[in-house]
Amino acid sequence: MYHKTAPYRIFNVFNICLLVILSIMCIVPLIHVLAVSFSAKSAADANLVGLWPVQFSLEAYKKTMNNPIFLHSIWISVCRTVLGTGLTLLITFLAAYPLSKETSVFRSRNVYSWLFVFSMIFNGGLVPFYMVIQKIHLMDSFWVLVLPGAVNTFLVILMLNFFRGIPKEMEEAALIDGAGHFRTLFSIFLPISMPSIATIALFSMVFHWNSWFDGLLYLSNAKDYPLATFLQTVIIQKDMSSMSMSPKEMELLSQTTVNAAQIFIGAAPILIVYPFLQKYFVKGMTLGSVKE
Amino acid sequence: MRSLQRTWPFHIMLLPAIIFLIVFSYIPMGGIVMAFQNYKPWLGITGSEWVGLDNFRFLFQREDSLQVVWNTLIIAVLKMFFNLVVPFVFAILLNEIRKVGLQRSIQTLVYLPHFLSWVILGGILIDLLATDGFMNRILGSIGIQPIFFLGDNNWFRFTVIVSDIWKEFGYNTIVFLAALAGINPSLYEASEMDGASRWRQTLHITVPSLIPMVVVVGTLALGNVLNAGFDQIFNLYNPLVYQKGDIIDTFVYRTALINGEMGFATAIGLFKSVISMILILISYRLAYKWAGYRIF
Numbered sequence: 001m002y003h004k005t006a007p008y009r010i011f012n013v014f015n016i017c018l019l020v021i022l023s024i025m026c027i028v029p030l031i032h033v034l035a036v037s038f039s040a041k042s043a044a045d046a047n048l049v050g051l052w053p054v055q056f057s058l059e060a061y062k063k064t065m066n067n068p069i070f071l072h073s074i075w076i077s078v079c080r081t082v083l084g085t086g087l088t089l090l091i092t093f094l095a096a097y098p099l100s101k102e103t104s105v106f107r108s109r110n111v112y113s114w115l116f117v118f119s120m121i122f123n124g125g126l127v128p129f130y131m132v133i134q135k136i137h138l139m140d141s142f143w144v145l146v147l148p149g150a151v152n153t154f155l156v157i158l159m160l161n162f163f164r165g166i167p168k169e170m171e172e173a174a175l176i177d178g179a180g181h182f183r184t185l186f187s188i189f190l191p192i193s194m195p196s197i198a199t200i201a202l203f204s205m206v207f208h209w210n211s212w213f214d215g216l217l218y219l220s221n222a223k224d225y226p227l228a229t230f231l232q233t234v235i236i237q238k239d240m241s242s243m244s245m246s247p248k249e250m251e252l253l254s255q256t257t258v259n260a261a262q263i264f265i266g267a268a269p270i271l272i273v274y275p276f277l278q279k280y281f282v283k284g285m286t287l288g289s290v291k292e
Numbered sequence: 293m294r295s296l297q298r299t300w301p302f303h304i305m306l307l308p309a310i311i312f313l314i315v316f317s318y319i320p321m322g323g324i325v326m327a328f329q330n331y332k333p334w335l336g337i338t339g340s341e342w343v344g345l346d347n348f349r350f351l352f353q354r355e356d357s358l359q360v361v362w363n364t365l366i367i368a369v370l371k372m373f374f375n376l377v378v379p380f381v382f383a384i385l386l387n388e389i390r391k392v393g394l395q396r397s398i399q400t401l402v403y404l405p406h407f408l409s410w411v412i413l414g415g416i417l418i419d420l421l422a423t424d425g426f427m428n429r430i431l432g433s434i435g436i437q438p439i440f441f442l443g444d445n446n447w448f449r450f451t452v453i454v455s456d457i458w459k460e461f462g463y464n465t466i467v468f469l470a471a472l473a474g475i476n477p478s479l480y481e482a483s484e485m486d487g488a489s490r491w492r493q494t495l496h497i498t499v500p501s502l503i504p505m506v507v508v509v510g511t512l513a514l515g516n517v518l519n520a521g522f523d524q525i526f527n528l529y530n531p532l533v534y535q536k537g538d539i540i541d542t543f544v545y546r547t548a549l550i551n552g553e554m555g556f557a558t559a560i561g562l563f564k565s566v567i568s569m570i571l572i573l574i575s576y577r578l579a580y581k582w583a584g585y586r587i588f
């Protein structure tokens with residue numbers, strides 16, 4: 001019995017220590033930011049904060065919450081996440097059903113699946129895409145955040161694989177009873193697809209909450225930025241300029257605690273949904289990748 | 293036409309998705325003609341001068357663009373390699389932990405960074421890795437001189453690759469853990485009867501069982517040889533490290549939207565898309581051949 005041998009026991013202790021250290025390393029940066037955000041300005045500026053707040057203070061959060069642009073960007077992010085996820089779910093759900101059919105039932109399926117797959121492996125690149133957004137007058141509109149990402153082939157594949165796992169008898173019974181395909185989809189498939197729908201919803205929510213580049217690219221007015229884009233311009237771009245350190249830029253650096261608070265608020269929704277998310281995405285990820 | 297009578301609901305269901313695909317995926321492909329033009333915004337696609345393959349010739353003549361392709365390859369290949377090896381080893385080690393609660397807690401923590409965006413992590417890392425930041429204070433306490441992780445050409449790639457592994461290794465572990473869970477326990481029982489040590493079991497049962505998954509993940513990663521991670525680089529780099537840190541995607545962004553060289557930027561983008569497409573097609577074919585993997 002190898003469990004009782006001395007070398008295995010020694011290995012086991014080392015292994016546990018190593019993995020525990022590794023896993024703690026994954027959240028140490030977040031703890032550091034949290035500590036900075038709750039510290040007094042002077043301590044944070046002097047870089048004295050480690051993993052525990054120095055001279056506990058809520059000043060940074062008060063300042064952040066009094067910033068109307070920040071609050072508005074949260075609102076835009078929330079709208080975007082809700083609408084974007086809803087649209088993606090609807091389109092994905094509808095498209096996956098016909099694509100999950102056998103070719104013998106739905107002959108055009110092959111043509112459609114090629115349209116999807118080809119769009120996944122080839123694209124026009126940044127510049128032509130930008131030009132199209134300009135041509136269809138989506139620049140500076142809220143919808144530029146929601147519409148372009150609405151169809152995601154990976155999510156369609158995830159969904160259609162789930163549909164294929166549903167026993168054919170259920171669908172046949174519904175069709176014999178006189179239900180059309182739409183009715184079958186919404187009254188039979190919808191209720192039993194909830195685990196899969198939750199997976200797609202969560203992937204889509206995380207995507208929308210985290211997206212920042214489209215806002216930067218297509219919105220010219222900083223007041224319309226979603227939170228992620230706002231954070232990108234305020235925290236990243238400012239920090240880049242502070243590398244050369246002119247007196248004025250030194251002043252910006254003393255924003256450390258406010259920046260930390262903003263970063264933490266930006267991460268908070270993910271941290272909140274994360275525990276609920278976890279049991280779904282493991283399933284979703286293996287569904288999408290491991291197949292016989 | 294009889295078949296259309298039966299299948300019209302299918303076509304209706306696919307209509308919204310297809311409209312979106314055409315508008316946001318297929319119409320932009322038409323813009324590729326700009327790669328063969330000396331594009332001027334005020335002349336438009338119809339009015340701009342045709343220059344044939346000049347833009348592509350530039351791509352292979354200009355020193356900055358060649359450097360960018362090279363940077364992309366180095367960063368992407370190193371990321372691919374370590375993002376395969378680290379999760380593989382980590383999954384096997386994690387599998388050795390018999391306490392279910394501890395195993396779950398470790399998983400919860402290591403998956404987390406994957407879900408945070410590079411904006412958030414960039415903000416954290418810029419602060420953490422500054423010359424007077426938390427990281428350099430720790431290094432300083434063991435006598436190491438401050439390192440300018442994000443501003444030094446020699447350190448930037450290292451920082452990018454290590455931080456990417458840090459963010460993704462937990463998440464990439466999931467597929468290997470799923471494969472580990474699928475190993476038939478009777479294999480271990482039988483080998484234990486024969487007196488195999490844990491090390492031997494790992495070598496002769498665990499590792500071989502994971503090989504198909506390594507093949508799938510490895511071959512599918514092939515399509516990403518020109519994707520070095522736009523989000524990460526864009527949020528971490530600065531003019532000090534353009535020389536070794538600039539990649540195709542960030543270069544396209546700057547040449548097109550900051551310098552206004554639309555035609556040239558489109559040509560680089562097209563170069564990247566075509567190479568990527570060829571690699572993806574090859575990798576899918578190989579993944580199917582070696583491991584029976586299909587996407588559709």
